[in-house]
Amino acid sequence: xxxxxxxxxxxxxxARARLEARRRTQERARQxxxxxxxxxxxxxxDLVFYARRLLQLRAFIVVPILAAVLFFFGYFTFSGRxxxxxxxxxxxxxxxREEQLTExxxxxxxxxxxxxxxxxxxxxxxxxxxxxxxxxxxxxTFARARRVGLAGLPFGYALTPxxxxxxxxxxxxxxxxxxxxxxxxxxxANASYRYVAGEVQPVAGVTGRELDIMAALDQLSGxxxxxxxxxxxxxxxxxxEPWVADPLPLxxxxxxxxxxxxxxxxxxxxxxxxxxxxxGPADVANWLEAGPNHLQxxxxxxxxxxxAINTSQMLGEDNARFIDANYAYxxxxxxxxxxxxxxxxxxxxxxxxxxxxxxxxxxxxxxxxGVPFGLIAETNPGRDLNYVxxxxxxxxxxxxxxxxxxxxxxxxxxxxxxxxxxxxxxHGEVIFDWGISSGMExxxxxxxVYQILSHTEVAHGSSFRLCNDEACxxxxxxxxxxxxxxxxxxxNGFHGAVQLPNGFFLNGNEVxxxxxxxxVMSGNENAEKLxxxxxxxxxxxxxxxxxxxxxxxxxxxxxxxxxxYTS
Numbered sequence: 001x002x003x004x005x006x007x008x009x010x011x012x013x014x015a016r017a018r019l020e021a022r023r024r025t026q027e028r029a030r031q032x033x034x035x036x037x038x039x040x041x042x043x044x045x046d047l048v049f050y051a052r053r054l055l056q057l058r059a060f061i062v063v064p065i066l067a068a069v070l071f072f073f074g075y076f077t078f079s080g081r082x083x084x085x086x087x088x089x090x091x092x093x094x095x096x097r098e099e100q101l102t103e104x105x106x107x108x109x110x111x112x113x114x115x116x117x118x119x120x121x122x123x124x125x126x127x128x129x130x131x132x133x134x135x136x137x138x139x140x141t142f143a144r145a146r147r148v149g150l151a152g153l154p155f156g157y158a159l160t161p162x163x164x165x166x167x168x169x170x171x172x173x174x175x176x177x178x179x180x181x182x183x184x185x186x187x188x189a190n191a192s193y194r195y196v197a198g199e200v201q202p203v204a205g206v207t208g209r210e211l212d213i214m215a216a217l218d219q220l221s222g223x224x225x226x227x228x229x230x231x232x233x234x235x236x237x238x239x240x241e242p243w244v245a246d247p248l249p250l251x252x253x254x255x256x257x258x259x260x261x262x263x264x265x266x267x268x269x270x271x272x273x274x275x276x277x278x279x280g281p282a283d284v285a286n287w288l289e290a291g292p293n294h295l296q297x298x299x300x301x302x303x304x305x306x307x308a309i310n311t312s313q314m315l316g317e318d319n320a321r322f323i324d325a326n327y328a329y330x331x332x333x334x335x336x337x338x339x340x341x342x343x344x345x346x347x348x349x350x351x352x353x354x355x356x357x358x359x360x361x362x363x364x365x366x367x368x369x370g371v372p373f374g375l376i377a378e379t380n381p382g383r384d385l386n387y388v389x390x391x392x393x394x395x396x397x398x399x400x401x402x403x404x405x406x407x408x409x410x411x412x413x414x415x416x417x418x419x420x421x422x423x424x425x426x427h428g429e430v431i432f433d434w435g436i437s438s439g440m441e442x443x444x445x446x447x448x449v450y451q452i453l454s455h456t457e458v459a460h461g462s463s464f465r466l467c468n469d470e471a472c473x474x475x476x477x478x479x480x481x482x483x484x485x486x487x488x489x490x491x492n493g494f495h496g497a498v499q500l501p502n503g504f505f506l507n508g509n510e511v512x513x514x515x516x517x518x519x520v521m522s523g524n525e526n527a528e529k530l531x532x533x534x535x536x537x538x539x540x541x542x543x544x545x546x547x548x549x550x551x552x553x554x555x556x557x558x559x560x561x562x563x564x565y566t567s
Contacts, residue, residue, distance in 0.1 A: 079097075080097055081095045081096060081097055082094060082101065082148075083148060083153075084150075084153060085151075085152020085155070085156045085157055086148050086157050086159055087156060087158060087159065088105065088141065088158070088161050089105055091104050093145050093159070094152075098138075098139065098142045101142045101145065102139070102142070105138050105141060105161065106136060106138060109136040109161075112228070114126035114127060114128050114129075115134075115227060115228070115231055115232065115233050116232045117232075118233070119236075127176065127233075129228060130172075132165070132176060132224075132227075133165040133169035133170055133172040133173030133176070134163050134164075134228060135163065135165070136161055136163060137161075137162040140164075141161045141162045144159060144162060145159055161228075162225065163224040163225045163228050164224060165220045165221045165224045166221065170217070170220075170221060173217060173221075174213070177213045177216055178213065180211065181210075181211040184211050184237070185208070186208045188206060188207055188208035188240045188241060188242040188243075189208070189242055189289075190205050190244045190289040190291070191204055191242070191244050191246055191289065191290040192205075192247065192285075192289040192298065193247060193251070193258060193288055194286075195258055195281045195282045195284075195285035200254055200255040200281075202247035202248055202251050202254075204245060204246070204247060205242035205245035205290075207240065207241055208239070208240040208242070209237040209238065209239055209240065210237055212235070212237060212238055215235075216233070216235050219234070220233070243291070243292060244289075244290040244291060244292060247290050249290070250291075250294070254285075254288060254290075257284060257339075257341060258281045258284045259281055260341055261278060261279055261280050261281060261284060262283075262332075262342075263276060263279070263341060263342045264277040264278075265277075265343065265344045265345065266315065266323060266344075266345050266346075266347045267345065267347060267409050268321065269346065269403055269409070269449065269451075269539050270399060270449045271552075272412065272539075272552055274344075275347070277309060286298075286301055287301040287302040287305060293337075294336060294337050294339075297329060297332055299329060302328075302332065303329065306323055306325040306329075307325065309323060310322040310323060319350075320349060320350055321347050321350075322348055323345050323348065324348055327346065328345050331343050331344075332345075346406075348398065348400050349398050350398060351395065351397055351398050353393050353396065354369060354394045355391060355392070355393060356390055356392040356394060358390050362376060364546070366446065367447055367544075367547060368547065369448075370399070370402065370446075370448025370449055370547055370550075371399070371401070371448065372402070372484055372486065374485065374486065374488070375397055375402075376397070379395045380395050399449070402448055402449060402450050402451075402484060403449065403450065403451045403539070404451075405451060405453065405537050407537055407539060408451075408538045410427050411426050411533075412425045412538070412539045412540075412541060412551070412553050412554075413425075413538060413540045414542075414549075414553060414558075415436065415438070415445075415520055416543055416544070416558060417438050417542060417543065418543075419562070420435055420438060420511070420513060421433075421434070421436060421564065421565075422434055422520070423560060423561065424530065424533070428553070432533070433560070434511075434522060434523070435512040436511050436521060436522050437510075437512065437514060437521045438514050438516060438518075438520050438521075439492075439514060439517060439519065440516065440517070441514065443516070444518065445492065445519070445520060445542060446492070447543060447544045447546065448547065449540070449541050449542075449551075450483040450539075450541075450542070451483065451536075451537055451538060451539050452493075452535065452538045453482045453483060453493075453536065454480075454481065454493070455531065455536065456480045457478070458477070458478060458480075459477045459480035460475070460476055461474065461475055461477060461517070474501060475498050475499060475500050475501060475506070476498070476499040477495040477497075477498050477519070478496040478499075478524055478527060479494070479495055479527040479531035480495040481494045481530070481534060483540050492518040493519055493520070494519065494520050494521075494527065494531075494534075494540075495521055496509075496522055496523065496524035496527025496531075497509045497523075497524040497527070498516070509523065520542075
């Protein structure tokens with residue numbers, strides 16, 4: 001068979017095949033009542049056939065896919081789970097319900113890296129998120145994760161957790177920053193001086209800085225998530241200039257006082273004893289600084305020196321006595337303003353406890369300790385002090401309570417209740433020496449160490465004994481000086497002649513035996529002298545058989561008085 005014959009046979013088979021395909025297409029069209037028009041080209045009929053066949057196949061593919069998609073959305077929508085691809089704090093949150101997400105994230109939150117703390121652009125510390133009051137809000141984080149939807153597909157979605165600083169956590173952050181503030185704050189330093197190799201050298205003032213806590217709290221409460229995400233908290237500080245930066249204007253004054261040294265004299269008004277603390281040039285230079293107009297104390301350094309004195313045994317081994325740092329600071333600053341180099345500082349007493357002994361009443365305890373009954377009652381509120389038992393502990397206030405004002409240290413009045421006598425001292429020398437009358441047995445004068453509190457040239461008093469059915473009479477006291485309160489509003493003290501409502505004088509203005517209602521009465525002429533001599537603050541020491549002399553002057557007076565009545 002030659003080549004031409006084969007070609008003709010192949011063409012014939014192709015034609016037959018096309019005719020057969022067209023026939024089948026027309027047959028199918030007739031079966032579906034949609035036969036193409038008879039004049040439809042063969043190629044278009046083929047195209048329609050294959051398109052219809054493809055739509056039939058697509059229905060078998062699309063319907064299952066659509067069903068799967070609807071199931072997927074329904075599952076995550078109605079089951080309350082997080083959509084796939086979402087992660088936070090390094091944890092995969094896909095398909096987690098709220099309680100599961102809370103457990104996972106809370107565990108991861110505990111392992112979070114510290115927040116680096118920068119101050120004025122320099123990293124200086126770090127703190128855990130919890131220390132800064134930052135807490136994970138798992139419920140809000142879950143809601144945010146749910147809103148992500150399918151954004152996590154296919155590459156994943158990094159979710160920033162919701163972090164808050166509110167309520168008690170805000171207070172936690174505030175306390176941390178306050179503690180941190182103590183570490184970073186630098187107080188300004190005024191110009192000062194130092195003593196080196198025998199020379200007084202000036203030191204320029206130094207600028208301080210203070211942490212801006214409110215700005216830090218605003219950051220933490222305003223956008224804690226941003227701070228966590230960056231892992232940094234940036235703090236700022238404000239500068240504080242010293243009051244005095246230039247030491248030169250007061251250099252000459254500093255040289256004078258530093259080279260001379262300074263003397264602090266501790267004075268005990270109860271014992272009349274003094275204790276001297278001498279500060280050498282190096283010590284004085286250590287606590288001096290330049291003030292606006294004159295030299296003054298560097299508060300912290302001076303107070304540290306007073307604390308060192310109080311904790312040493314310089315004031316006694318029992319540590320019952322101390323110098324008040326605030327009082328000393330004020331007194332020494334006043335002395336520096338006056339260019340004085342010696343200052344007398346009062347020595348104070350701490351509160352104590354009294355153990356009740358056999359036969360004690362609280363009135364006995366008051367006379368033994370020199371603390372009026374009313375002050376003991378105030379220190380033991382809610383206790384019935386009419387009944388006390390052996391071994392019971394009674395709180396006693398500080399002895400200073402009977403000497404509330406500044407002390408006149410060079411004057412002292414001593415009253416002997418046993419011998420009914422008074423001696424007054426000035427600079428250790430006897431000034432006055434005479435007999436007195438104290439309170440009678442029903443209204444006794446209370447022993448103790450007191451001070452002159454008031455002056456009233458003509459005072460008035462009364463007693464239930466001067467009352468009748470219509471009114472109470474009053475007496476007149478000349479040259480009255482109050483020394484202690486028996487009870488609020490009722491004060492005992494010194495006075496001269498007492499003129500009774502009937503015009504006569506109490507006891508005929510005679511003294512030397514107990515006859516008053518608690519005061520100490522002198523003859524009128526003597527009372528006038530005492531009134532004008534004893535300034536407010538003058539110490540008064542009243543002694544007796546139940547309260548022995550506390551000071552050297554009272555012991556001296558006791559010897560003089562005993563000699564008066566035995567010679």
